[in-house]
Amino acid sequence: MSHSTLAPVFTGLRSGLHALLVGLAVFAVVRAFVVSSPVAVWTLLVGAGFVGVYLSGAWAARTGIPFTRPAPAIGWVIALTVLWAVLTWLRPEGAYLVFPLFFLYLHVLRGRHGVVAVVAATAFAIVALGLHLGFSVGGVVGPLVGAGVALLIGLGYRALIREAHEREQLLAELIATRSRLAETEREQGALAERARLARDIHDTVAQGLSSIQMLLRAAERDTPEPGAGYLRLARETAAGSLADTRQIIGELTPSRLDDGLPAALRRLGDEQSRRSAATIEVSAADVDLPMSTQTALLRIAQGALSNAVRHADATHITVDLSAASETVMLTVRDDGCGFDTTRADADAHEAGSFGLRAMSERIGQLDGTLTITSAPGRGTPVAAHLPTSEIR
Numbered sequence: 001m002s003h004s005t006l007a008p009v010f011t012g013l014r015s016g017l018h019a020l021l022v023g024l025a026v027f028a029v030v031r032a033f034v035v036s037s038p039v040a041v042w043t044l045l046v047g048a049g050f051v052g053v054y055l056s057g058a059w060a061a062r063t064g065i066p067f068t069r070p071a072p073a074i075g076w077v078i079a080l081t082v083l084w085a086v087l088t089w090l091r092p093e094g095a096y097l098v099f100p101l102f103f104l105y106l107h108v109l110r111g112r113h114g115v116v117a118v119v120a121a122t123a124f125a126i127v128a129l130g131l132h133l134g135f136s137v138g139g140v141v142g143p144l145v146g147a148g149v150a151l152l153i154g155l156g157y158r159a160l161i162r163e164a165h166e167r168e169q170l171l172a173e174l175i176a177t178r179s180r181l182a183e184t185e186r187e188q189g190a191l192a193e194r195a196r197l198a199r200d201i202h203d204t205v206a207q208g209l210s211s212i213q214m215l216l217r218a219a220e221r222d223t224p225e226p227g228a229g230y231l232r233l234a235r236e237t238a239a240g241s242l243a244d245t246r247q248i249i250g251e252l253t254p255s256r257l258d259d260g261l262p263a264a265l266r267r268l269g270d271e272q273s274r275r276s277a278a279t280i281e282v283s284a285a286d287v288d289l290p291m292s293t294q295t296a297l298l299r300i301a302q303g304a305l306s307n308a309v310r311h312a313d314a315t316h317i318t319v320d321l322s323a324a325s326e327t328v329m330l331t332v333r334d335d336g337c338g339f340d341t342t343r344a345d346a347d348a349h350e351a352g353s354f355g356l357r358a359m360s361e362r363i364g365q366l367d368g369t370l371t372i373t374s375a376p377g378r379g380t381p382v383a384a385h386l387p388t389s390e391i392r
Contacts, residue, residue, distance in 0.1 A: 018058060020099075021097060021100040022054070022055075024096045024097045024100065025047045025050055025087075027093060027096070028091050028094045028096070029044050031091065032044070032093075037091065039090045039091070046083055046086050046087045047087055047094075049083055050083040053083060054080055057080070060072075060076075061073070073108050074109070077104060077105065077108050077109065077117075080104070081101070084097050084098070089128060092129055095125040095128050095129050098121050098124075098143060099146045101121060102118050102147060102151075102154070103150055103153070103154060105117035105121065106118065106150065106151070107154075114154070118151065119147070121147075122143045122147040125143045126139060126144075129142075129143070187292060194291075201245060209238050209241050210242055213238045216234050216235035219231050220232055220235060260286070261294040261297060261298060261321065262284035262287075262321060264294075264298055266284065268302060272306075272317075276309045277315065278308070278309055278317055278334075279316050280305070280316075280318075281316075281318045282319045283319070284319070284320070284321035285321055285323055287322075289328065292366070293328070296365075296366055297328075297386075299362060300332075300370075301319060301330060301332060303356075303358070304359070305319070305332060307356075311336075311339075312337050312338065312339075314334035314335055314379070317332065317335075318331075318332070318333045319332050326387060327385050327387055328385075329383060329386075331381060331382070331383045332382045333379060333381040334379050334381075336379055337376065338378040338379060339375075339380065340374075340375070340376060356370075356372065359382070363386070366386055367386075368384060368386035368387065369384075371385070
């Protein structure tokens, strides 16, 4: 369904054109009988044929059958032109139909073909009127003025159509953008609520279970059997519940981010250093970011470090988190063997814990960019950029 505010205008113009053409055809037929023209019957037959062909073509154009191709539409216009020419040759009133026909030519015969048809129809109307009524200034100027007005209106109509299409595209883009924004807001809200629940569970239920476990352990040491057995069972139950609670907290939000993204990046660097022979330096500014952004940057750092250690044979890696006026940047740079960036999805890199394509898709979901600059024999910097206007 069209959302264009100009749709009623187009509908009104088409309806007016239909009414004008049919009305002028009826007028030509009625006039022939009023003046008792000897060709009145022929005028009726040709006029009825003209109206019938026109209405059938208008209906076919509305339904799209069979005017999905240019040939049937052109054939329809030719048939109307022939019937109009015969009607005009029979009665001078038929020449009045040339004005609505101008718009039909300009609409169906696009470009200069429509203009040529308008000029030819104007010349025929002038000659026909001259033969019927005698040549005069009015008989020449009238069709010429009508043709000029039709050309100007046709140009304006096409301008309206272009504007309508542009508005349709802009409106579609606006609706799509609004849908993406609403989806992003829902995701942000869900992540924020999950983070709040994780903090509340950690500060209440988890702390309470931990305290209960410690108290039960102390009571177990001071209680003789068989009461100590019940305390031991209660302590083990509390320990199991505490483990389940911590698992729930971990599922709600990455446990690494409990102390913020900078601390999580430093812990990640220390862990990777202990697991490999690479030296990892982390420089992370204290940046206030939503949980979804922190999670995305942490996952990208994990993937980039894993690739650098496992596939690039890097010995020195730097991780830098910084923020400018409108951008937050995470850069992971290594001195490894590098790779061909035109084959970024090669098997060697897909084998990592976080593929390059997955990194790009994750950062793209937040309207950011991922830049990878590398070549065989050189190190690889992986830079993730996020606009602060999108994350605040």
